[in-house]
Amino acid sequence: MQKKLIALAVAGALAAPLAAQADVEVYGQARMSVDYNNNDTPVTGDDKNALAVSSNKSRIGFKGSEDLGGGLKALWQIEQGVEFDTGAFAATARDTFLGLGGNFGTVLAGKLRTPYRTSTERLDVFMDTKADYNAIIGSAGYGMLSDKDTNIGNLRTSNSLAYVTPDLNGFKATLAFVSNYSDLLDQKGDSLPRSKVEGDRSAYSLSGTYDNGPLYLAAAYESLSKAGLGASFSSLGNIPPITPGSYADTKSWKVGGGWNFGQGTTIGAVFENMDLGGNVKDRNAWYLSGMHKMDAFNVKAAYGQADNWSGTGLNDTGATYWAIGGGYELSKTTEAYALYTQVSNDKNGKYGLETISGYSDKDVSSFSLGIKHMFSSK
Numbered sequence: 001m002q003k004k005l006i007a008l009a010v011a012g013a014l015a016a017p018l019a020a021q022a023d024v025e026v027y028g029q030a031r032m033s034v035d036y037n038n039n040d041t042p043v044t045g046d047d048k049n050a051l052a053v054s055s056n057k058s059r060i061g062f063k064g065s066e067d068l069g070g071g072l073k074a075l076w077q078i079e080q081g082v083e084f085d086t087g088a089f090a091a092t093a094r095d096t097f098l099g100l101g102g103n104f105g106t107v108l109a110g111k112l113r114t115p116y117r118t119s120t121e122r123l124d125v126f127m128d129t130k131a132d133y134n135a136i137i138g139s140a141g142y143g144m145l146s147d148k149d150t151n152i153g154n155l156r157t158s159n160s161l162a163y164v165t166p167d168l169n170g171f172k173a174t175l176a177f178v179s180n181y182s183d184l185l186d187q188k189g190d191s192l193p194r195s196k197v198e199g200d201r202s203a204y205s206l207s208g209t210y211d212n213g214p215l216y217l218a219a220a221y222e223s224l225s226k227a228g229l230g231a232s233f234s235s236l237g238n239i240p241p242i243t244p245g246s247y248a249d250t251k252s253w254k255v256g257g258g259w260n261f262g263q264g265t266t267i268g269a270v271f272e273n274m275d276l277g278g279n280v281k282d283r284n285a286w287y288l289s290g291m292h293k294m295d296a297f298n299v300k301a302a303y304g305q306a307d308n309w310s311g312t313g314l315n316d317t318g319a320t321y322w323a324i325g326g327g328y329e330l331s332k333t334t335e336a337y338a339l340y341t342q343v344s345n346d347k348n349g350k351y352g353l354e355t356i357s358g359y360s361d362k363d364v365s366s367f368s369l370g371i372k373h374m375f376s377s378k
Contacts, residue, residue, distance in 0.1 A: 023064045023065050023066070024062060024063070024064040024377075025062070025063050025064065025376060025377055025378045026060070026061070026062055026376070026377040027060075027061050027062075027063070027374075027375065027376040027377065027378075028058070028059050028060035028061055028082070028374075028375055028376075029057070029058055029059055029128075029372065029373065029374050029375075030058050030082075030084055030371075030372075030373045030375070031055065031056040031057060031058045031084075031128060031129075031370065031371075031372045031373075032053070032054070032055060032056070032058070032084050032085070032370060032371055033053075033054050033056055033129070033130070033368045033369060033370030033371070034051070034052070034053055034054075034368070034369050034370070035051070035052045035053075035054050035130055035366050035367065035368045035369075036049065036050075036051055036052075036366065036367045036368075037049060037050050037051075037052060037130075037353075037356050037365070037366045038363075038364070038365050038366070039352065039356050039357060039358060039359060039362065039363075039364045039365075040359065040362040040363055040364075041357075041359055041362070042359055042362070053085050054085060054130070054355075054368075054370075055082070055083045055084040055085040055086070056128050056129055056130070056354075056370065057081065057128040058081065058082045058083065058084050059079055059080065059081050059082060059094055060079070060080060060082050060089075061077060061078060061079035061080070061094070062077070062078045062079075063075075063076065063077040063078070063079075064076060065101075070102075071102050071103050072100060072101070072102045073100070073101045073102065074098075074099075074100060075097075075098070075099040075100065075101050075106070075108070076097065076098050076099070077095060077096060077097055078096050079094035079095050079096055080092070080093065080094060080096075081093070081094055093111055093156075094111075094156065095110070095111060095112055095113055095156065096110050096111045097109060097110030097111070097112060097160075098110060103166065104166070105163060105164050105165045105166050106163070106164040107161075107162070107163050107164075108160075108161070108162045108163075108164070109160065109161050109162075110160060111156060111157065111158050111160060112156065112157065112160040112162055112176065113155070113156045114155050114156070114157060114160075114176055114178075114203070114205035114222060115162070115174035115175065115176050115205045115206055115207035115220060115222075116138075116153060116155075116205045116206075116207060116220040116221065116222035116252065116254070117138065117153065117154050117155055117156070117205075118174070118207070119174075119207035119208075119209055119218040119219070119220040119254070119256065120137070120218050120220070120254060120256040120270050122216065122258070122268075123216075123218075123256050123257075123258050123268030123269070123270055123287075123289060124137075124268075124287075124289065124302075125268070125289045125290070125291045125300040125301075125302055126289075126300065126302060126323050126325065126339065126341070129325075129337075129339060129354075129368060129370065130339070130341055130353055130354050130356075130366040130368045131302065131323035131325065131339050131340075131341035131353075131366070131368070132353075132354050133270070133287050133289070133302065133304060133321075134151050134153075134154045134354070135304070135321050135341075135343050135351060135352065135353050135354070136285050136287060136304040136305070136306050136319065136321045136343075136351065137153065137154075137254070137270055137272055137285060137287050137304065138151050138152065138153025138154035138252075138272070138274075139151050139152075139153070139154070139285075139306070139351060140152055140274065140276060141306065141317065141319070141349060141350045141351045141358075152224065152250060152252075152274075153222065153252050153254075153272065153274060155203075157176075157178045157203060158178075158180075159178055159179045159180050160176055160177070160178050161176065161177050161178075161179070162174060162175065162176040162177075163175050163176075169212065170210050170211050170212030171208065171209070171210050172208070172209050172211075173206070173207070173208045173209075174206065174207050174208075174209075175204075175205075175206045176203075176204070176205045176206070177202070177203070177204055178202055178203035178204075178205075179202060180194075180199065180201055180202065200225055200226045201224075201225055201226045202225050203222070203223065203224045203225065204222065204223045205220070205221070205222040205223075206220065206221055206222075207219065207220035207221075208220075213260075214259055214260040214261070214262070215257070215258075215259060216257060216258040216259075216268075217255075217256070217257045218254075218255065218256045218257065219253075219254070219255045219256075220253065220254055220255075221251075221252070221253045222251070222252045222253075223249060223250070223251050223252075224249065224250045224251075225249050226249065249277055250274070250275060250276050250277060251274075251275045251277075252272065252273065252274045252275065253272070253273055254270060254271060254272035254273070255270070255271055256268065256269060256270040256271070257269055264292055264293035264294060264298075265290070265291070265292045265293075266290070266291050266292075267288075267289065267290045267291075268287075268288070268289040268290070269286070269287065269288050269289075270286065270287040271284070271285075271286045272284065272285045272286070272287075273285075276309075278311075279311045279312065280309050280311045280314065281309060281310040281311040281314075282309070282310050283306060283307050283308060283309045283310065283317070283318070284306075284307045285304065285305065285306040285307065286304060286305055287302065287303070287304035287321075288302065288303050288304070289301070289302040289303075290302075296328055296329040296330075297326065297327070297328055297329075298326060298327050298328075298329075299325075299326040300324070300325055300326065300327075301322075301323065301324045301325075302321075302322065302323045302324075303320075303321065303322045303323075304320070304321040304322070305318065305319070305320045305321070306318045306319050306320075306321075306349070306351060308346075314348070315347075315348065316346040316347035316348045316349065317346060317348045317349050317350075318346045318349050319343055319344060319345045319346060319349040319351035319358070320343070320344050321341070321342070321343045321344075321351070322341065322342060323339060323340065323341035323342075324339065324340055324341075325337060325338055325339025325340065325341075325368075326338060326339075333373060333374045333375065334371065334372070334373045334374075335371070335372045336369075336370070336371050337368075337369075337370050337371075337372065338367075338368070338369050338370075339367075339368050339370075340365070340366070340367050340368075341353060341365065341366055341368075342363055342364065342365040342366075343358060343363065343364045343365075344363050345358050345359065345360055345361060345362055345363070345364070346360075346361070347360060347361045348360050348361075349361075351364070352364050353365075353366055
């Protein structure tokens with residue numbers, strides 16, 4: 001009897017805060033795959049291929065809102081990466097914010113994906129797999145920068161403040177400001193003292209999207225001040241180095257669109273221009289995708305290409321990408337899939353796949369068998 005009373009007391013204590021926060025949702029995705037990866041590395045002693053069990057951007061999140069009256073709401077979200085292959089919880093910080101929403105739109109502050117990144121994500125038919133389009137779109141090419149992450153067009157930035165307009169007959173605009181852009185170089189964020197160079201590393205990102213019926217359109221622009229180009233490109237042979245200690249601004253813009261033909265068929269396209277400044281200058285890239293659903297089955301394919309960087313001596317620095325795959329919906333929340341993807345680098349190109357570095361004049365590939373499970377408390 002005493003044990004039952006204790007159990008009831010504990011249940012009551014837990015129920016009280018949940019009742020006060022009745023609009024809280026627990027959600028996430030578990031994404032596991034078995035991959036056979038190959039990058040044909042020329043480095044003596046390194047494996048050229050490997051079998052891996054991978055957790056592909058698996059995550060858990062908590063989000064909720066509170067009605068403040070007068071059409072105003074408080075919004076919050078906490079989202080963390082979970083590595084199902086190692087068991088690590090909160091392995092990476094994902095979109096986490098506090099904000100206000102109303103008839104004026106939505107204002108958010110925290111760690112956020114940039115509007116530049118989110119504007120075309122829905123056109124990536126292999127998102128969060130080894131065939132993710134960030135192999136080309138948003139990527140400066142592995143080895144092009146000395147920074148830890150060269151996917152500078154696919155950022156989730158700390159110290160972000162964003163505004164999203166209300167939906168205007170399918171049109172939305174998003175503007176974000178990053179008070180101290182620190183994600184690439186691990187520079188100081190909102191603390192003092194810091195150097196003037198650290199303080200100058202701010203970022204602006206904006207996008208406009210139109211989503212109405214079968215048509216989706218997107219345009220985006222992003223500027224990263226003093227992003228930190230101080231690398232030597234000696235590994236690429238005749239490419240002249242950037243002066244050590246010099247910091248150039250990076251600027252990127254892209255346009256994209258998608259069309260739903262009905263009967264389960266959709267297509268998408270993205271064109272991007274990225275300018276790293278300094279001795280590297282700019283390059284164009286483009287991406288095409290298509291998917292067709294047949295009841296519980298789907299088939300999809302994608303193709304992309306990164307052109308040469310336009311700086312002096314930056315010849316043969318491009319790459320091509322392609323992927324093909326299919327899935328089967330085991331339920332409304334669980335899908336099994338298979339895919340094959342490959343990036344082929346030009347003589348001086350250094351593009352890779354998710355977690356797989358690329359090498360000049362080499363192919364990078366992955367054959368992946370996986371399961372995706374989505375969950376929500378609502």
